[in-house]
Amino acid sequence: MAESSVSPLHIVRTQSLASLVADELERMILSGEIPPGTRLNEQALAARLGVSRGPVREAVRGLDRSGLVVTVVNQGSFVRQLSAEEAMDVYDLRVALTGYACERLAGRATPEQIATLEAMVRGMEAAAEADDAARYYALNLDFHSALMSMGGSSRAVRLYDDLGKELTLFRRRALVVRENMRESNAEHAKILRALTDGDGAAARVAGEAHIRGGKRRFATSTPTGGTEPPGQKRPGEAAARGEEDHVRDEDSAG
Amino acid sequence: MAESSVSPLHIVRTQSLASLVADELERMILSGEIPPGTRLNEQALAARLGVSRGPVREAVRGLDRSGLVVTVVNQGSFVRQLSAEEAMDVYDLRVALTGYACERLAGRATPEQIATLEAMVRGMEAAAEADDAARYYALNLDFHSALMSMGGSSRAVRLYDDLGKELTLFRRRALVVRENMRESNAEHAKILRALTDGDGAAARVAGEAHIRGGKRRFATSTPTGGTEPPGQKRPGEAAARGEEDHVRDEDSAG
DNA sequence: CTTGTGCAAACTGTTAACAGAGGACATCCG
DNA sequence: CGGATGTCCTCTGTTAACAGTTTGCACAAG
Numbered sequence: 001m002a003e004s005s006v007s008p009l010h011i012v013r014t015q016s017l018a019s020l021v022a023d024e025l026e027r028m029i030l031s032g033e034i035p036p037g038t039r040l041n042e043q044a045l046a047a048r049l050g051v052s053r054g055p056v057r058e059a060v061r062g063l064d065r066s067g068l069v070v071t072v073v074n075q076g077s078f079v080r081q082l083s084a085e086e087a088m089d090v091y092d093l094r095v096a097l098t099g100y101a102c103e104r105l106a107g108r109a110t111p112e113q114i115a116t117l118e119a120m121v122r123g124m125e126a127a128a129e130a131d132d133a134a135r136y137y138a139l140n141l142d143f144h145s146a147l148m149s150m151g152g153s154s155r156a157v158r159l160y161d162d163l164g165k166e167l168t169l170f171r172r173r174a175l176v177v178r179e180n181m182r183e184s185n186a187e188h189a190k191i192l193r194a195l196t197d198g199d200g201a202a203a204r205v206a207g208e209a210h211i212r213g214g215k216r217r218f219a220t221s222t223p224t225g226g227t228e229p230p231g232q233k234r235p236g237e238a239a240a241r242g243e244e245d246h247v248r249d250e251d252s253a254g
Numbered sequence: 255m256a257e258s259s260v261s262p263l264h265i266v267r268t269q270s271l272a273s274l275v276a277d278e279l280e281r282m283i284l285s286g287e288i289p290p291g292t293r294l295n296e297q298a299l300a301a302r303l304g305v306s307r308g309p310v311r312e313a314v315r316g317l318d319r320s321g322l323v324v325t326v327v328n329q330g331s332f333v334r335q336l337s338a339e340e341a342m343d344v345y346d347l348r349v350a351l352t353g354y355a356c357e358r359l360a361g362r363a364t365p366e367q368i369a370t371l372e373a374m375v376r377g378m379e380a381a382a383e384a385d386d387a388a389r390y391y392a393l394n395l396d397f398h399s400a401l402m403s404m405g406g407s408s409r410a411v412r413l414y415d416d417l418g419k420e421l422t423l424f425r426r427r428a429l430v431v432r433e434n435m436r437e438s439n440a441e442h443a444k445i446l447r448a449l450t451d452g453d454g455a456a457a458r459v460a461g462e463a464h465i466r467g468g469k470r471r472f473a474t475s476t477p478t479g480g481t482e483p484p485g486q487k488r489p490g491e492a493a494a495r496g497e498e499d500h501v502r503d504e505d506s507a508g
Numbered sequence: 509c510t511t512g513t514g515c516a517a518a519c520t521g522t523t524a525a526c527a528g529a530g531g532a533c534a535t536c537c538g
Numbered sequence: 539c540g541g542a543t544g545t546c547c548t549c550t551g552t553t554a555a556c557a558g559t560t561t562g563c564a565c566a567a568g
Contacts, residue, residue, distance in 0.1 A: 016327050016551065018315060043519070052553045054308070057521090061272060061312040062319040073270050074520060074559055089407035096354035100346070153343035155420075159413070166409075270521065297549070306523045311551090328529050328550060 017051050022059035024049065029068055029079050030168045036081040040069060067166060082170035090163050090170075091215040095208050097160050098147065102191060102207030105151030106200040113150050114196055117143065121188045128181035136181050143188060147207070171218060180217050187213055271305050276313035278303065283322055283333050284422050290335040294323065321420060336424035344417050344424075345469035349462050351414050352401065356445055356461030359405030360454040367404050368450055371397065375442045382435035390435050397442060401461070425472060434471050441467055 025045070028034045040060055046053045060077045063069045071077040082090075105113075120143045127136040148157045187210040194203035279299070282288045294314055300307045314331045317323045325331040336344075359367075374397045381390040402411045441464040448457035 014327060018551085019327075041519080053520090054311075054552060054554095057308075058312055058315040062315045065316040065319040073268060076520065086407070086409065089409050092354070092358075092407070093351075093410060093413065096350050097347075100350035104346070153340070153346070155340065155343050156347060159347065272521085295549080307550090308522060308524095330550065 016055070018055040018058035018062075021045075021049055021051060021055050022062050025059055025063060026068065026165075029063075030165055034079055036079045036169055038079045040077045040079065042076070066162065068169065080166075080169055082166060084170070087167060087170040088215065088219070090166050091211065091218075094160060094163050094167075095211040095215070097152070097156060097163075098144070098211045099204040099208040101148045101151030101156060102195070103151070103200045103204035105147065106195050106198055106203035109150065109195050109198075113146075114192070117146060117150075117192055117195070120146065121185060121192055124181070124185045124188065128178060128185055131178050133181070136185075140184070147191075183217070184210070184214065270309070272309040272312035272316075275299075275303055275305060275309050276316050279313050279317060280322065280419075283317075284419060288333055290333045290423050292333045294331045294333065296330070320416065322423065334420075334423055336420060338424070341421060341424040342469065342473070344420050345465065345472075348414060348417050348421075349465040349469070351406070351410060351417075352398070352465045353458040353462040355402045355405030355410060356449070357405070357454045357458035359401065360449050360452055360457035363404065363449050363452075367400075368446070371400060371404075371446055371449070374400065375439060375446055378435070378439045378442065382432060382439055385432050387435070390439075394438070401445075437471070438464070438468065 025034075025040075034040070042053050042056050042060070046056045049056070060069060060071070064071045064077060068080055069077045070080050120139055124136055124139045124143070127133075127139060144160070145157060148160045152160075187206065191203060191206040191210060194206050279288075279294075288294070296307045296310050296314070300310045303310070314323060314325070318325045318331060322334055323331045324334050374393055378390055378393045378397070381387075381393060398414070399411060402414045406414075441460065445457060445460040445464060448460050
């Protein structure tokens with residue numbers, strides 16, 4: 001996620017076509033360029049990406065395992081649709097993970113780590129003041145990622161990110177309003193305070209409450225959400241067109 | 255997992271070769287038939303399973319996404335090796351998940367669910383008394399699965415199972431001794447009591463303590479564990495032979 | 509006008525073949 | 539005798555072609 005398009009042939013020597021296709025597909029899906037329920041036409045995707053069907057099939061199979069698409073035999077793969085209940089369950093899992101990371105971090109946070117988190121919170125405060133939702137969104141992602149990374153493990157980070165991707169399948173463009181940013185960042189500060197105090201129990205409670213807050217903030221302004229079964233859109237070519245704008249100024253984890 | 259080999263052509267109409275290969279590969283890996291670090295030779299596997307390389311590649315790509323194998327470009331895929339630290343991290347994640355499920359279940363467990371869990375605990379008590387490790391192992395799996403299913407969500411169940419699969423990559427055949435079974439089941443009873451009382455906090459603490467206990471019980475009798483990098487075994491044909499016995503009388507979540 | 513049947517096109521599942529990279533072994537030079 | 543180098547072989551990455559299935563449409567019968 002850090003450096004892309006570094007050296008021209010270094011990519012070829014470290015990435016396979018299938019993995020590149022998988023990344024691109026994931027990006028398309030998460031950005032909403034390919035909305036949930038859409039069928040992934042292998043031929044169209046292969047043509048659009050300039051590769052053969054083999055790598056595309058491998059990539060789709062991988063996304064199937066990671067839960068972003070659902071495959072029906074002899075019918076194809078569809079971008080997964082999350083029901084509202086499933087989305088709420090995912091939120092709850094993130095509650096548990098965040099609480100776990102916060103509690104663990106409280107016991108062993110270094111002053112440098114505290115300072116890093118503090119800087120992020122201050123940055124978000126400024127972003128909220130300036131009503132800069134995009135910047136708040138990015139910083140918020142970083143904050144939670146750092147929290148999981150410092151307190152949990154690399155596995156926990158991946159897990160949290162994966163759950164976030166699933167959530168993205170559900171919530172589209174839940175606008176971040178200034179009030180929500182203020183409230184969210186106040187919760188961040190509360191976590192930070194507990195970490196500074198080294199109070200594990202308080203950190204856990206604060207972390208859990210924060211994600212629950214995000215869940216609530218999101219749930220209050222949500223439509224209804226789709227259903228799970230395939231429910232494709234068009235048998236013809238529906239994928240590989242997209243090209244909508246994909247601004248992502250949503251309330252990630254509140 | 256419930257019904258396999260139902261109708262002869264029903265399988266063909268509901269499963270693809272790639273998914274069948276994926277299942278078989280996963281079974282081989284988890285059973286130890288293909289030990290961690292082994293390179294997965296596509297040609298050999300395809301020949302052994304009687305299919306072409308395409309489905310095998312798709313299956314391996316899926317396992318890569320789910321974390322069971324690690325792929326190096328132009329070198330192949332290797333069964334993932336978990337370091338001891340990673341395994342401990344996975345245990346900690348299961349601690350968090352179990353605590354979350356127990357707390358949620360305490361608030362809304364039906365008498366039927368309590369009875370089901372109670373029956374399992376009694377069954378494990380009998381198994382421990384009879385020193386029947388295999389039976390205890392199976393019931394223990396069921397108990398935790400039921401716990402996650404009742405208290406968490408289907409997503410949580412899948413998560414817990416996936417983490418269990420990763421753990422299986424690390425611990426091979428950690429024998430269950432009678433003492434451990436007794437201790438483990440006493441913790442089960444403690445969880446059950448908290449659930450019966452409807453005490454969410456106590457249930458969470460008991461659930462967390464139980465997984466921590468399993469982690470400790472396992473850690474006390476563990477070797478050292480491997481390292482993460484590829485570390486293949488033989489460039490030639492090392493996979494697709496296996497055929498060892500694969501008894502699985504280990505301490506699952508103890 | 510509705511419904512059932514048959515055909516045709518498109519797409520998925522699978523296989524086989526081709527090109528390039530990596531590694532091992534033998535050979536040659538210092 | 540040790541090390542570098544060249545060659546061969548195996549395996550992965552990719553592509554193209556083939557077979558089976560599903561889906562949509564048209565046509566005919568009631």
